[in-house]
Amino acid sequence: MFPTLFLLMAILDGPAAIGNDVDSTSKQGQEGEVEEIIISGRRRTPGFVLSRSSLNLEDLPESQVGSARNVGDLMDQVPGVHLQRTSYGQVSPFLRGLTGFRTLALIDGIRLNNSTFRSGPNQYISLIDPWMLESAEIILGPGSVLHGSDAAGGLIHMTSRIPRPGEGLGESSSFLQRLSSAEKSSISRYEYSAVTDDHAIGFGFSYRDYGDFTAGGDEGEQPETGYQEWSGNFSWVQDLGDDFSFEIVAQSHRQEDVPRTHSTIFGSTWEGLTTGSDLQRDLDGERDLLYLRWQKKHGPESASRLTVSRQQIADEEDRVRSSGVRRLQGVTTEALGVSWDWFGYSDLGPLSSGVEWTHEGIDSFFRQYDSLGNLDSVRPRGPVADDSTYDWVGAYAQQVLEVSDDWTLNLGVRGTWAQVDAEKVDPDPSDTEIFDPVKEDWSSVVGSIRAIHDVDKDMRIYGGLSQAFRAPNLSDLTRFDAASSGDAEIPASDLDPEKFLTAEIGAIFETGSSEFESVIWVSSLDQLIVRFPTGDVNSDGDTIVTKANSGEGLAHGWDFRFRSELENDVLLTGAASWVTGDLETPVSPGVIEEAPLSRLAPTLVRLSLEKRFSDRFSLSGVVTAADRQDRLSPRDLSDTQRIPVGGTPGYVVLDLHATYLWQQDSEIFASLTNLTDEAYRIHGSGTNEPGANLILGFDLRF
Template structure:
């Protein structure tokens, strides 16, 4: 009996020791910066006779390696790491940290073909912003997310907004997609648009920006560039386990007394998973800087009242009253993976703002120059809902290796409300857009050195538009002209192919074609305006193409060339809009429009000097013909009509100009030590619009020269970024005619003419990991408290701004 008990004890001890030894062989591989697990890391010895791959949680069993055997850790996006198991075993937490590569030409990108491609095979310039970078910069909105990259210029008419400018183009000449679904709808306008703030930066996994035309894959509007936002997806469990993880974040900023709360929760099983995300932000009135142009100060503002509007003195002229608003964003994702060949994903998105003032309209002076023109000018709640369902199959098709079917429904709501000073009539227009889209995309990579991508797209938009005017004294509501033809429709059907050809192992050709056909149907209401036409019916097509070359003469050198065309078909905003474009001018419908076309060429070079210095440069030239621009017009033979009680000059969107834009983009990354590095960006753009009579003027959306310089220090727990942001001057001679008409948002030069001054800011960001679950971020922006207003912006930027954030991960 005693012998039996002793044997059981011995067996128990031996089993316990075996378990400990087995557990001791398991290590987890983590990103050195964000401590996230790295899957698919190849781990092998010198002669590659032993190989292990890390799992989805970054775990790998190193039991096959001997204690003193040399072990190599390799991953496409990280620096090679060499060590031994003996050295690793000395670490109590059994972790291995990998550091990201300086600049990885083998990085995978999605935007060019909607399928994964190696960056080194792409002839176009693409910049990628991942979730780790977004968390560090802690942007208030997705517009700020792009601006923080240092490669995209962002204009703001008010705090609740942000309109990107890329290579001299903006608004409806840039395309926005979310998870591959176009957000641009039929009322995206040529004036500054704010839809990008509907995308919650907390939910973004990765953002890829294509510079230059992307019409072959994305169709109409992709002239200046494409901004692709890919959101987080549910993470599944390994085996029959349960994977539960989540994040909670809080952010506060002093410049506008911002309070933001965010929470998300991931629930994953082996075949299906759920991801729920909620964010809420409350932004107060924005406070501008102390040192800068006096003309930017908000010396007085209007207090609206039924009994009579009052112009009051602002006790704090640096406070931009009113500019605050609040916003909520909700996302629900569901993923189902029945086997290794199919993925089914459903996404639900909802975003809504409160009312928010259009600040640039509230600072317009009246004709006499002794007061303000508007008592009220505000947007109603901006609402966006999207439901999408995507099915993806890999490896089973007869004529393809990959198949994606994406169906989506979107609903947009927006409204405009304005009332003149001491005018009892509040004029309102409200718009709703229902958008349906269906995409089918194929990938075929079983063709030797060829890889083919092809597919089709159908998009349908229906617009609901209503106008009204309300007497705020009597509360009487009467009908008024709507902004757009109510019930109008816009639709497009398209097919495309994109071919990738490996001419040599170090040389890739990428070419493609797309044909798109667009239909518009709009019936005009003649109740309020005697239109000389009853409707607009447009049926037009566009053929676009691209041809590019990527050449790597050496593994650390890339040279690219790309030629492409892009187009933008007229939409409902172009053909059928009635609106107050600027003081004393009104835009009326024009049913005689055709698409505008862009022809683009760019060359690029990138050189990596032993992972210590990376230099990048690109030069581009774009020629736009039949440009859709706003110009003087006649309505029923008249140059002026009465609009909202004011005599206004008549204008309309017309195919009345040509334009050319050219420029240079530079980037640099320098790595001095393992902890210390430097990054810099510089963009120089020039552009001219040429009229039919041969006269020309500066391009409206050509941003000033802008750039930044960052000095970054980091270790495994702490990261700090000291950086300078810079914008150049746009003189009065280089200011677009439409901008000169808004002289009240600009400073005056020595001759009393409006111009956009240069400016700079000095800033510092930091992030500290208090524990593996808790992170603190702290930023101090505009340290020298500069008072500046970015080009074409109506609202002045924040002064010295302290931003604090706390994030908890579990």
């Protein structure tokens, strides 16, 4: 143990380490001065982000943040982000037309994604408590150079609130309570911190209870939609002196009995939707994260960080079919990771670099009981191959070049190696259909080049080309489970990495107290792993689907946002987004058709007007309008449990938010959401949204 600690200290004290999430808001000045580098939660070079960053939590009006019940509600405020809800407790973000394992989520710089994530909407980002976050950031466009596989559509980076030595000395506590009428929900959170000059300790606990919510219009109460969840977090940061610090952080989250309502007999029939046949389909979710982090500042010009982490994500499904047969299945993934990062300056300008290694161990199970409750069968594996491992190693470097006073280039490169070893792939070794063990590895090198041009003091244009890739994961190769509504997926072992190439160009214009930004982008999608029907059905009557690298196509879109500080303490913000795309998709064995990407987001426009009446009281109104989405893929057309025949209707929703600071650092907040009681659902979701809803809450600090 002691030799290991000495080795870690020697590495961090060296002149060149490797930069995980280090950041600075400065560039080299005209006279060569370098401002202090601050280690934060992002892997990026200083100055302007060349791939558009849409949202930081601190950018939202405080009144809107208080109304959010989960991370998804926060992301729903972002232009270019389409939030799909598989169920009321399971949200999945679409970034530039991609979701699931083609978008990457990070918590404190550590990957939430693992090798069992599916291609479609995933619920795992719901295992992050939004009320423990200090900030959240969404970066649209490929992030594979800095973050590796899975960051093809974009990156969601969440940073937890961690007390730091010397910041706000003494002890403090806070209690937050949120109540909602249409959600029939209660959310409570308590936090405590103790800070001195050389150490800081913090912990928090949240509990959420959701009843069966009430949807808008004539839909009324939605049965079998309620659930419970709780989370806790702990942090200890120690200043070791000589600009050297150590921290230990633990997080835990539990979801209990989250219904996937659309596939059950309790599903909605809104706009002609069909209900499922399951009598019950509930999911439990768990996430436990522990990481140790050593950080070292080598003077004002460089900093480094070493992180050792363990994260375990588990989910279990309890499903009762129409016949009364009960199926219990689940997956547990343990990910061990080490990353070493450095940020500083080379002779050419700002430089960041890093290396990382992750090892995942996966266990899964499946048990079936007959309608009388007797154990009927046990498979040697669950949804993915049991007793499997997935490893990947990556290294990256990113250099910023100050070409001239008004031109900047950003060059990046990453190399990655990934390997899967899956033994128990065959769900039934006794039958005639054989699924062999899988042991494969892949390697890839991707790069990016981006440029910024300061046209004048008010206008900046930017653009570039970025490659991305995604290695096949355990879900691609070995999944034996339900896919979309009415589909059953079988293993497919002969798969290659997916490849992406994205071009984008945008401009930012500032005048006085207003800022406008517009960006257009296009992505080439090559060798996408897509599902297609084999022509067979299983004993439950579900269509059997497999996978191949058959997807070729293009996705493109446009995003716009503005922010204007008007007179009399009025803030006006707005955003619009449009995305489309087509993919050559197998629809049956040997038959390929060009069709829209699955679950394409509709055209979306959002306007927000906030008025500060004093330092204590603010009021804001938000209008969100979405167009009808009738560009449907073959998969969408068949998913009549979630998407109405002919497409998902458009909607216009009005929300009002207010906050009142009733004493120092304590506030009361209230919201009226869906003021007109609109009956609507976000395209591709398994449930409608709540109807007219009153939210009341307070955040008390003492």
